Amino acid sequence: MKLTFAGAAEMVTGSCFHVEAGGRQVLVDCGMFQGLPEVEERNYEPFPFEPRDIDWVLLSHAHLDHLGLIPRLVREGFRGKIASTVPTKEIARIMLMDAAKVQEEEENGPLYTADDATVALDRFQLTGEYGETLPLGNGMEAVFHDAGHILGAAFVELRVEGKTLVFSGDLGNRGKPLVEDPSYPPKADVVVLESTYGDRVHRPAEESVEALHQALVETFEAGGNVIIPSFALERTQEVLYILFKLWRQGELPRCRIFLDSPLATAATKIFDKFADRFPEPARKLFRKKRDPFDFELLEYTLTRQASKRIPVDDGRCIIIAGSGMCTGGRVLHHLRRQLPQPNSSVVFVGFQAVGTLGREISEGALKVEVMGSIVPVRCRIWKIDGLSAHADQPILTDWALNADPGQVYLVHGEEAGLATLAKKLSDHGVASRIPRWQESVSV
Numbered sequence: 020m021k022l023t024f025a026g027a028a029e030m031v032t033g034s035c036f037h038v039e040a041g042g043r044q045v046l047v048d049c050g051m052f053q054g055l056p057e058v059e060e061r062n063y064e065p066f067p068f069e070p071r072d073i074d075w076v077l078l079s080h081a082h083l084d085h086l087g088l089i090p091r092l093v094r095e096g097f098r099g100k101i102a103s104t105v106p107t108k109e110i111a112r113i114m115l116m117d118a119a120k121v122q123e124e125e126e127n128g129p130l131y132t133a134d135d136a137t138v139a140l141d142r143f144q145l146t147g148e149y150g151e152t153l154p155l156g157n158g159m160e161a162v163f164h165d166a167g168h169i170l171g172a173a174f175v176e177l178r179v180e181g182k183t184l185v186f187s188g189d190l191g192n193r194g195k196p197l198v199e200d201p202s203y204p205p206k207a208d209v210v211v212l213e214s215t216y217g218d219r220v221h222r223p224a225e226e227s228v229e230a231l232h233q234a235l236v237e238t239f240e241a242g243g244n245v246i247i248p249s250f251a252l253e254r255t256q257e258v259l260y261i262l263f264k265l266w267r268q269g270e271l272p273r274c275r276i277f278l279d280s281p282l283a284t285a286a287t288k289i290f291d292k293f294a295d296r297f298p299e300p301a302r303k304l305f306r307k308k309r310d311p312f313d314f315e316l317l318e319y320t321l322t323r324q325a326s327k328r329i330p331v332d333d334g335r336c337i338i339i340a341g342s343g344m345c346t347g348g349r350v351l352h353h354l355r356r357q358l359p360q361p362n363s364s365v366v367f368v369g370f371q372a373v374g375t376l377g378r379e380i381s382e383g384a385l386k387v388e389v390m391g392s393i394v395p396v397r398c399r400i401w402k403i404d405g406l407s408a409h410a411d412q413p414i415l416t417d418w419a420l421n422a423d424p425g426q427v428y429l430v431h432g433e434e435a436g437l438a439t440l441a442k443k444l445s446d447h448g449v450a451s452r453i454p455r456w457q458e459s460v461s462v
C-alpha cells in the first residue's frame with residue numbers, strides 16, 4: 020500500500036492524502052493551499068496522482084483547506100464518489116459555491132468555476148453517521164468518527180489490506196459549546212496527525228469569554244463600536260452563543276448585534292437545522308426554543324444596502340463580519356471606518372496567519388492598507404485566543420497515544436508545532452515522521 024502526502028505537509032493548509040491499495044485509489048480530503056503567495060501557487064501545481072483514477076474522496080470536514088480543490092479535481096477528470104457526514108455535505112454546498120464565486124473573480128484566472136463546483140456537489144453520493152462502516156469496494160472500508168472541531172467534522176478510519184489507517188482531519192478542542200469533544204481513535208497501524216497547535220497549551224475558555232465581555236463593556240462606555248472579524252463556520256456561531264448567554268445573564272451592555280456576512284448567515288441556518296447534534300446545554304436551549312441564533316438584539320444584514328445602514332454613528336454596535344483574517348469580505352469596509360476611531364475596538368477571536376491584514380493589525384501596526392487606502396489604526400485591538408477550534412498539545416498527544424500507533428506522520432502544522440509534537444510523542448515512545456510535500460511512503 021502506498022501513502023502520498025499531497026498537501027498539508029510542513030504547513031497548515033492544502034490537506035490531501037492519497038492512498039493506493041487493493042486496486043483502489045482513495046483521497047482523504049482535497050483542500051486548498053492558503054496564505055503566502057508561494058504557498059497558494061501550489062493550487063496550480065499538477066496533482067501527484069491522476070484525478071480520473073481516484074475512486075473515492077473521503078472528506079473529513081467542510082473547511083476550505085480540506086475541500087477547496089475538489090472542483091479542480093472534477094475539472095481534471097475525477098469521476099469517483101465523495102463520502103462525508105450529513106452536515107459536512109450540507110456545509111460543503113455553501114463553501115464550494117462561495118469558493119467558486121471567489122475563483123471566478125480571480126484576476127489570474129479561476130482554478131474552477133461554479134459549474135465545476137456544481138458537478139463536484141453531485142459527486143457527494145455517500146453519507147455516514149459517526150461510527151458507521153462504509154464499504155468502498157474491494158474489501159476497503161471507511162468509518163467517520165466525531166472529531167469535534169466544527170459541525171459534522173470527522174476523523175477518518177480507513178481499513179484496507181488488513182491494516183488500519185487513521186487520518187485525524189482537524190481535531191477539536193475540548194469543552195466547546197456547539198461540538199462534542201473529539202472521540203478517541205481505534206488501534207491503528209498508521210496515524211496521520213494534525214499538528215496545528217502541537218507546541219501550545221490553550222488557556223481556559225472562560226478567560227476568553229471574560230475578555231470579550233470586558234472589550235464590549237469598555238468600548239461601549241467610550242461610545243464606540245466593536246468589530247469582530249470572524250470565520251463563517253463554528254467561530255461565528257460560537258460568538259453568537261456567548262453573546263446570547265451574556266445577554267440572558269443580564270451581563271451584556273445595551274447594544275445591537277449585526278451578523279454582516281452572507282456566508283456566515285447561510286452556515287448559521289445549517290447549524291440551526293442540526294441543533295439536535297449540539298452537546299448539552301446548547302441542545303437544551305434550542306429544544307426550549309431559546310435560540311442563540313435568533314434573539315432580539317441580533318440582526319442579519321443580508322444585502323450590501325442593509326450592511327451600509329448599520330447605525331455605526333450611534334455607537335454600541337457589535338459587527339461580526341468575514342473574512343476571519345481580514346483578507347476580503349465586508350469586514351474590510353468596517354475596518355476602513357472603525358480603525359481610525361479611538362473609541363472603537365477590533366476583537367480578534369481566531370488564528371491570524373502570516374501575511375494577512377488581520378495579522379498586521381493584531382501585531383500592532385500603526386497604519387495599514389485597506390481596500391487601496393492607507394488607514395491609521397487608532398482604535399483598540401483585542402486578541403482573544405482561547406476560543407480555538409483546534410486541539411492543543413496535551414489533547415493531540417493523549418488522542419494519538421490512544422491509537423497505540425505503529426507509525427505517526429505529523430502534518431498540518433508549522434515548523435515549531437510539528438517539531439514539538441514529534442518530541443512529545445517520542446518521549447512517550449511513539450515514533451513519528453514529518454513528511455515532505457508529495458512524498459510517498461509504503462505502509
Ligand SMILES: [Zn+2]
Nearest residue numbers: 080082168189
Ligand atoms: Zn478545519
